[in-house]
Amino acid sequence: MPELCLLCWAVLLGLGHACPEPCDCGQKYSFQIADCAYRDLEAVPPGFPANVTTLSLSANRLPALPGGAFDEVPLLQSLWLAHNEIRTVAAGALAPLGNLKSLDLSHNVISDFAWSDLHNLSALQLLKMDSNELTFIPRDAFRSLRALRSLQINHNRLHSLAEGTFTPLTALSHLQINDNPFDCTCGIVWLKTWALATAVSIPEQENIACSSPHVLKGTPLSRLPPLPCSAPSVQLTYQPNQDGAELRPGFVLALHCDVDGQPAPQLHWHIQTPGGTVEITSPNVGVDGHVPPGAPAASGKPRFQAFANGSLLIPDFGKMEEGTYSCLATNELGSAESSVNVALATPGDGGEDALGHRFRGKTADGKGCYTVDNEVQPSGPEDNVVIIYLSRAGSPEAAVAAGVDPEQQPPGLLLLGPSLLLLFLAFF
Ligand SMILES: *[C@@H]1O[C@H](CO)[C@@H](O)[C@H](O)[C@H]1NC(C)=O
Ligand SMILES: *[C@@H]1O[C@H](CO)[C@@H](O)[C@H](O)[C@H]1NC(C)=O
Ligand SMILES: *[C@@H]1O[C@H](CO)[C@@H](O)[C@H](O)[C@H]1NC(C)=O
Numbered sequence: 339m340p341e342l343c344l345l346c347w348a349v350l351l352g353l354g355h356a357c358p359e360p361c362d363c364g365q366k367y368s369f370q371i372a373d374c375a376y377r378d379l380e381a382v383p384p385g386f387p388a389n390v391t392t393l394s395l396s397a398n399r400l401p402a403l404p405g406g407a408f409d410e411v412p413l414l415q416s417l418w419l420a421h422n423e424i425r426t427v428a429a430g431a432l433a434p435l436g437n438l439k440s441l442d443l444s445h446n447v448i449s450d451f452a453w454s455d456l457h458n459l460s461a462l463q464l465l466k467m468d469s470n471e472l473t474f475i476p477r478d479a480f481r482s483l484r485a486l487r488s489l490q491i492n493h494n495r496l497h498s499l500a501e502g503t504f505t506p507l508t509a510l511s512h513l514q515i516n517d518n519p520f521d522c523t524c525g526i527v528w529l530k531t532w533a534l535a536t537a538v539s540i541p542e543q544e545n546i547a548c549s550s551p552h553v554l555k556g557t558p559l560s561r562l563p564p565l566p567c568s569a570p571s572v573q574l575t576y577q578p579n580q581d582g583a584e585l586r587p588g589f590v591l592a593l594h595c596d597v598d599g600q601p602a603p604q605l606h607w608h609i610q611t612p613g614g615t616v617e618i619t620s621p622n623v624g625v626d627g628h629v630p631p632g633a634p635a636a637s638g639k640p641r642f643q644a645f646a647n648g649s650l651l652i653p654d655f656g657k658m659e660e661g662t663y664s665c666l667a668t669n670e671l672g673s674a675e676s677s678v679n680v681a682l683a684t685p686g687d688g689g690e691d692a693l694g695h696r697f698r699g700k701t702a703d704g705k706g707c708y709t710v711d712n713e714v715q716p717s718g719p720e721d722n723v724v725i726i727y728l729s730r731a732g733s734p735e736a737a738v739a740a741g742v743d744p745e746q747q748p749p750g751l752l753l754l755g756p757s758l759l760l761l762f763l764a765f766f
Contacts, residue, residue, distance in 0.1 A: 358383035363390070372411075374398070375418070386410045394418040396442070405430030416440040420466070426450040433458040440464040444490065447471050453479040462486055468514060469493040481506045488512040492542070497521040497550075501528040504538075516542035519549035520559065524567035524601055525670030530559045570599035570667035570674040591655040593678065595648040595665035603667035603674075607644055611661035620644040627651065 357363035360383060361374035371392040374383065379398040386393070390411045400422040408414060414435050420442045427443070429452035438459050448470040456462075460482045468490040477500035480486065486507050496518040504510065520526055533540055540546070548554040548562070557563075573596045597603050605620035623643045624630045641659075643651040652659050664677040 356385050356387050358385040361386075363387065369415075382407045384410065389413055391437075392416040392418075395422070397421040399423050402426040402428065403431040404428050406434075407431045408435055411435075413437055415461075418442045419446070421445045424448055425471075427452055427455070429455060431455065435459065437461055439485075442466040443470070445469045449473065449495075456480065457482045460484060463509075464488045466490045467494070471495055473497065475499060475503060477501075477503055480504065483507055485509055490514040491518075493517045495519060498523075498525050499529055501525075504532070504536075510538050513538050513540050514542070515540065516545035518546075520547065521550050522548035522554045522557065522559070522562055522565075523551070523670060524565055526559070527562070527565060527567060530562050533559065566600050567671055568598070568600045569672035570597060570603040570669050572597050572665055572667045572674045572676045574665060574676045574678055589655055591652040591659070591680065593650045593652075593663055593665070595650065595667070595676065597648055597665075597667045599667060599669050599671070599674075601669050603669040605644070605648060606666040606668070607642065607650055608664040608666060609642060609661060611659060613658055616642060618642055618644045618650075620648070620650075621646040 357372065358374065360377045360379060361372050363370070363372045363386075365371065369391045370387060370389045371394075372386055372390045373394050375394045375396040375398070377398055379395065379400060381400065382395065382403070388410065391413055393408075393411060393414055393416070396418045397420070400419070402424060403419075403426070405428045408417070408431065412434050415437055417435065417438060417440070421444075424443065424446040425448060427448060427450070431452065432438070432441070433452075433455040436458055439461055441459070441462060441464065444466040446469075448467070449472065451467075451472065453476050456465075456479055462483050463485050465483070465486060465488070469492075472491065472494040473496065475491070475496065480489075480503065483506065487509055489504075489507065489510060489512070492514040493516075496515075498521055499515075504513065520529075533543070533546070543560050544558050546559045548557045548559065554562070574593060595605060595607075597605060607616075607618040607620060609616040609618070621644050622629065622640060623645060625645065627639055627643050627645075629640060639653065641652070641654075643653070645651070648665075650663065650665070660681050662677055662679050664675055666673060666675045
């Protein structure tokens, strides 16, 4: 029983002298060192003394660092893992190492890294992750690394970096980000500006270059020409309204979100109705108003039709469609939002809109004419002008179905304040 005897020896020698068989352990000054470099290891071996402060596993064949890989050695200050075959660093592998000052993960193939583990490494001074396959770094990845002096993320596959990524690194003096395939769009312009202004030393500036778009390929970031970039702005507007006009049941409400911004912002609708919240990433329909074939949603015309041109059509607008309609535009430089509250009322009656604001209606000269209680305050920023217009598309069928001539009275709407829309519905 050789295993048993090994155990006997370990007990006889005492835990203090324990060292994994392939490694050399020793002490130098106040450091307890474990050297396991160049051993062809495919996993972190077990059996380290708990007071190891320096561990070298460089130049082995480790394929991954699983959670808990270093639980035996919580006092580690230096961890050398360069030149392995590490693809994945799992959550919980590095987080327990709250005393770590130096971490070298360079020359691996890391594409999957548990960035949240870095939030616990507040003592870290050196982080080498160069020559890996990282494609992305979360904006808050370095938020706890207030002691970090040197960061090396060169020779990866980073296409972009979020503005503010390096802001928490108040002790940083050396940064290597060269040889990444940067996508020189508006989202990277901040990096050029920051790199020119910062006191951090950033070597190899000529190799911090664009790999796309094609016309800028090879251009160093420092010589990036000015790009036409602007944060989104949105406007909700409406066609000339016709105060007092009455609408037929089943009319189509059309909101239009007019968006500016470079690059072209992504549009998103957020709709709060009595029945619940609806989120729509625009567009959800093709130009014909139908769900494109192959889309997961049920085919046909959805309840809310968001078109690529920024229009939102709500066929069969009724009580269930009352509520708050918000249009959100986002691009690399930011986002902007505009909202409108839509409430339906019957002429002569008062009521409450979806937000609980009370309003009164009264009829004068046979036309719809409405007053609103003083306490009604349109919600939303005053400068959010909302584009709203009422489309007649769809309304003829509805009106015909209701037995009236669609041409007789055009649909209209009354806009109260910049963001409260009251619609008056005529029942025949
Ligand atoms: C680590 O622990 C062993 C035994 O427990 C002891 O002999 C050694 O001196 C310790 N090393 C350091 C650096 O404290
Ligand atoms: C973070 O580090 C401390 C030691 O500094 C440790 O006690 C704690 O368990 C670590 N947190 C996690 C989530 O591992
Ligand atoms: C957007 O497209 C829809 C469908 O083609 C159309 O009904 C609507 O009028 C368009 N909006 C604008 C502002 O052109």
